[in-house]
Amino acid sequence: MKNNIKRRDFVKGASLAFAGITILPRHVLGGKGFIAPSDKLNVAAIGIGGMGKSNIRALAPTENIVALCDIDDAYAGPVYNTYPNAKRWKDYRKMLEEQKDIEGVIIATPDHLHAIQASTAMKLGKHVYVQKPLTTSVWESRELARLARENPKLVTQMGNQGHSSDDARSINEWIADGAIGKVKEVHVWTNRPIWPQGLPAPTEAMPVPDTLDWDKFLGPAQYRPYHSAYTPFKWRGWVDYGVGALGDMGAHLIDHPYWALGLTAPISIEASSTPFGKNDPKGPAQSYPLASMVTYEFATNDKKNPVITMTWYDGGILPPKPLELGDEPVNKGGGVLYVGTKGKLMHETYGAKPRLLPKERMDAYKKPAQTIPRVGMSHERNWAEACKGNGKAVCPFEYAGPLNETMVLGVVALYKQGTKINWDPQAMQFPNAPELNQYLKREYRQGWAM
Known part of the structure; x- marks a missing residue:
């Protein structure tokens, strides 16, 4: 009986110790430079053939690129091939409504689409990074700035990289x-x-x-x-x-x-x-x-x-x-x-x-x-880190608007x-x-x- 108790205590203690190890942050177990999947932002990109390509490239090493949306398959083709695990879309509205794992959205479409796409994403609770210019009109600039003020938990950034x-x-x-x-x-x-x-x-x-x-x-x-x-x-x-x-x-x-x-x-x-x-x-x-x-x-x-x-x-x-x-x-x-x-x-x-x-x-x-304070990272990374609660975006819509x-x-x-x-x-x-x-x-x- 004494031996059984000791064995049972040992198994219990070992199980607790093992459980303790498994809840350590993945970056500790993975070594220097490792980023756990749970520490990554799930990013979607709308407009990926031009500047969006660079925005995605800046984030790919540290974040999850989960969705790509473009209206031109030929122009966007090389980017689709680079990120084969990302789900492909042509309609950003369907993407934002149906793909539930998206946390942040990069918008790098032609200028006239920026405001309508950003406002749609923000109203669905998504963080947004919008390439410059933020909008094509004064009214649109004010609307995006208003949405940002009314939703302070959303992280916004205009893509004027020099601001970082x-x-x-x-x-x-x-x-x-x-x-x-x-x-x-x-x-x-x-x-x-x-x-x-x-x-x-x-x-x-x-x-x-x-x-x-x-x-x-x-x-x-x-x-x-x-x-x-x-x-x-x-x-x-x-x-x-x-x-x-x-x-x-x-x-x-x-x-x-x-x-x-x-x-x-x-x-x-x-x-x-x-x-x-x-x-x-x-x-x-x-x-x-x-x-x-x-x-x-x-x-x-x-x-x-x-x-x-x-x-x-x-x-x-x-x-x-x-x-x-x-x-x-x-x-x-x-x-x-x-x-x-x-x-x-x-x-x-x-x-x-x-x-x-x-x-x-x-x-x-x-x-x-x-x-x-110096930013010490890319403009895109600054936004992604802010989305994850690490610091603040340097060019939010309250300023960019x-x-x-x-x-x-x-x-x-x-x-x-x-x-x-x-x-x-x-x-x-x-x-x-x-x-x-x-x-x-x-x-x-x-x-x-x-």
Whole structure:
């Protein structure tokens, strides 16, 4: 009997010990770098052939890619093949309603689909990562920001990857440190568009490819016959589907001064451009101008400098060259130039580090201590970690919505050029140009409303 008791106690103790081992976190058992399936976010992606491919690639090593949705099998084919275990869909609505294991959704579709897809996902309780631009209209930006505020447990992020960069934080710290004094004006430029713009819409129809669901590509946009001029990628220059160069690169470049200077809604906008693409000179615009310049005014609390101006240039137009550059040309790829009361700060695109002008000022500048935490991971990973309760997303819709609103207000100003248009953000209207209010919200095709 004594031996039996001892044996029974041993078996019981061993079972408890074994049970204790099995509930250890899987990453402990798996070794350094191992991520347990239970510690991964179940991610679905809508629009996977273009930028969505990069978003998925950034998350695949650490998260579960459980669903892929695209309306073009040929364009999306390589991505489908890369993730054979992910369930495939063509209709994002069915995917979100029927596949219950989805926790977070990447949206990298053409611009006109962003808002309707994001709002659908959020209303179903999904975290969302939406490629820039966040939306195509002011009203849509406000709707997504509202949904984010009303659902604080949902993690949202706009896909302007530069917002997670160390350089963006350095710029904020330098400006706060007074490196160039009080900022009076900002110049922002890009080499976009790198797609067709300023064109009339095709008048002939083409057969829809067997691999493409044209109706789902159109989504909330009004029906028009298929033509290869619209997709893939070329959609950004068409008024019905994209927001042009300002919508494309503004989310990256305008983001830096908007954040660093604590800007809010502009008080006025004035624009000029080459002609819109039209089929009829008196008819509606079909594609955005090939080149444009938009100047915003923002109110400040500084009595000596009550207004900050920010001017946007695209289509090959460059800002005035700073004298401090000497023989060095302005970088045609794009950038941001801050003009302060004590100097200038320039941040060019494509890997160039921020710098003070002239060079001697940069060489002598003692950089301030870092006051803004660095992200230390990709923009996509930052979102995924926040979804899992690890930190916060750095560009949530509460911030991205007003930033995006500023961008698309510049697009609206193109419809009344040569006039300084006043903006009333509370009333959401242009007091001195009421005819432009129609562009603040798009008309949705029947069956596709938000």
